[in-house]
Structures are given as C-alpha cells and as structure tokens.
Amino acid sequence: MEPRFALGLPEDARMIRQKVFVEEQGYHNEFTGDDGPCWCLVLYYNKQPIATGRLLEIDPETYRIGRVAVLQEYRGKKIGTYLLKFLEVKIKTLGGHRAILHAQLEKKGFYEKCGYRVSDEGTIDYDEGHPHVMMEKELKRKNPRKRPSYY
16 A cells, blocks of 8 residues: 655545535535645555545644545545544644544544544534544654653
C-alpha cells in the first residue's frame, strides 16, 4: 500500500469520494470547493487508488480529519484503520497533537476502535439528512521531550 499526500483535491480522491459519498450514500453537496487548504491523502494498491481522507488545520495543535472513504471492494481489510494512522502521523509531522472529526453515526464504533471518543457535547447533528457526531483523539508523541530535572 502506497500513501500519497497532496495539497488540494487530487483527481483520484475526487473519484473515490464520488463513488462512496455521492453514488453509494446519496450526498449531493460533496464538492463545495473547500479542499484547497487541505492536505489530501490517497492510498494506492497495485497503483490503483483505493481510499482517501483529508486534513484541515483548525489551529496549530488541532487538525480536522474528513472525507474518509474506502472503495467498497477494499472494505473490511483494515484499510480505513491504515488511512487514519497515516493521517495521524501527518498531523504529528505538522506539529499537531489533536485530531477531531465529524463521524457518520453508523461509523462511530469504527472510530472508537481507533481511539476516538465522542466530544464533550455529544450532540447528534445532520449533514444532508445523515446523522453525525463530533469525535476527538489526543495524539501522543512517540518520544516526548523530557523536561530537565533540577532536583
């Protein structure tokens, strides 16, 4: 599996989102032009695009993960989990330590297995009639700097 990051919306990511969100799930407002400032990730298998997701900086410490999509024939193979891990690593390389996302309610269990928890509000809201909930995860640094001890 090969990950590729790009700023903006690559054509392969557009194709995946069209199939998953528009054709399968019935969203109508998928492409609103808000991908420009985002880091977009596309995963490839045998040079074929199979999954995508994006990152938007909320503040220097917080990034919003969005538009996570895996083509139907690759679901159930942990591709979504790998995709999230790649996005989380990118957040850390950009200096962030907190990820938030607006999860489809039916996908909440998947995100919980990946370490996300429902945000304090826990309010269910609707995006084009589909119930969603805000979730978050604190990203730990592998080797946090130790403060010098003066005692």
